[in-house]
Each structure stands twice: as structure tokens, then as C-alpha cells.
Amino acid sequence: MAESSGGPKKLLWVMIILVLLSSAGAAAAIYMVMDQRDDNPGEAAEETAERQPPVFLTIEPFTVNLADDRQGTRLLYAGITLRVEDEETRDLLEQHMPQLRSRLLTILSGQEAGSLTSSQGKQQLASNIKARLSEPFDEDQPPLRLSEVLFTEFIVQ
Incomplete structure (x- = not known):
């Protein structure tokens, strides 16, 4: 039989090298993940800094006569709240x-x-109000930044 020169020692060295390489790979992967986490807090902070609480303008409720239909005179009682983009628009609407x-x-x-009794009718009314x-x-007014028309009370009688 032929004698192998340092068989168990070679195997030990190969195992040690493999463990060191895998440890180095794991350390590199952990570093890259941690490095990406460091970049994200800045972006998240910018996003939260850009997000501002919504600005609402509540309008006193209305009671109006609706257009005549087959059932005679009908009434609408509606409470409306406007969601606007900024305080400037809110102030302008209040003025x-x-x-x-x-x-x-x-x-x-x-x-x-x-x-007005269907949800589609209410949505159409909201879009008409927003457009108007x-x-x-x-003439010299800056553009209004109106986001949404919300009905807080709505009774058709």
C-alpha cells in the first residue's frame, strides 16, 4: 500500500479554510444588510417629514329644496367637509x-x-362639487388644492 503524505492533516487544513471562507462570506453578507439598513432610515425620515396631517375644512350643514320630481318637493340635509392639501387653501376657502x-x-x-340615493349619485355629486x-x-387667486369632498351628514327626505 502506498503511504499518503499527511492525509488527515490536509483534510484538517481544508476544513479550516472552508470554515474561514464561509465565515468571511457570512460577515460580508451581514455587513451589506446592515449597510442597507443605514441608508433606509434617512429615506424613511424624509418620507415622514413630507407626510403632514390632513387638513380639513368643515362647512355648516345645508338644508335645500331639491329639483322637483314625481313625488313633489323633496329636501336634502347635507353636511360637507372638504379635505385640502395645505393650510393656505383652507384659509382661502374660509375667506x-x-x-x-x-x-x-x-x-x-x-x-x-x-x-342622490345611490352611492354612485353621491360620488358624482362629490366630483361636481370638487370641480365647481x-x-x-x-382673478388673481392662486389655484385651490382641493383633494376630496366628504359627506359627513346626508339625508334625503
């Missing part, structure tokens, strides 16, 4: 509240009771 309420009364009184209120009140 023009009489004009805003007049526009809302015009829109609401032109509705028919039958169209987005129109400028004055």
Missing part, C-alpha cells in the same frame, strides 16, 4: 365662505332626489 356656500347651494338645489369649488373666486 370666501359666502361664495363657497352659494356655489354649494346652487349645486345641491339642482339635484334630483332619485339620483376648484374654480377661482378672484
Whole structure:
């Protein structure tokens, strides 16, 4: 039989080298994961800094006569809250509240009771209100940043 030169010693050295290489690979992977985590907090902080609480403008509820239909005179009692993008838009709407309420009364009184009882009718009304209120009140007014029209009370009688 032929004698092998250092068989068990070679195997031991190969095992040690493999353990060291795998440890180095694991350390590199951990470093890369930790390095990515360090980059994300800055981005997350920027995102949270950009997020601001929503700005709402609550309008006193309306009671209006609806357009005549087959059932005679019908009433709508509606509470509306506007979600706006910033305080500047909110302040501008508050300054023009009489004009805003007049526009809302015009829109609401032109509705028919039958169209307002469905959710699709309410969504259409909300989009009509948003479009009408987005129109400028004055010639030199900055554009209004109106996000959403919310119905907080809605009764058709």
C-alpha cells in the first residue's frame, strides 16, 4: 500500500479554510444588510417629514329644496367637509365662505332626489362639487388644492 503524505492533516487544513471562507462570506453578507439598513432610515425620515396631517375644512350643514320630481318637493340635509392639501387653501376657502356656500347651494338645489340615493349619485355629486369649488373666486387667486369632498351628514327626505 502506498503511504499518503499527511492525509488527515490536509483534510484538517481544508476544513479550516472552508470554515474561514464561509465565515468571511457570512460577515460580508451581514455587513451589506446592515449597510442597507443605514441608508433606509434617512429615506424613511424624509418620507415622514413630507407626510403632514390632513387638513380639513368643515362647512355648516345645508338644508335645500331639491329639483322637483314625481313625488313633489323633496329636501336634502347635507353636511360637507372638504379635505385640502395645505393650510393656505383652507384659509382661502374660509375667506370666501359666502361664495363657497352659494356655489354649494346652487349645486345641491339642482339635484334630483332619485339620483342622490345611490352611492354612485353621491360620488358624482362629490366630483361636481370638487370641480365647481376648484374654480377661482378672484382673478388673481392662486389655484385651490382641493383633494376630496366628504359627506359627513346626508339625508334625503
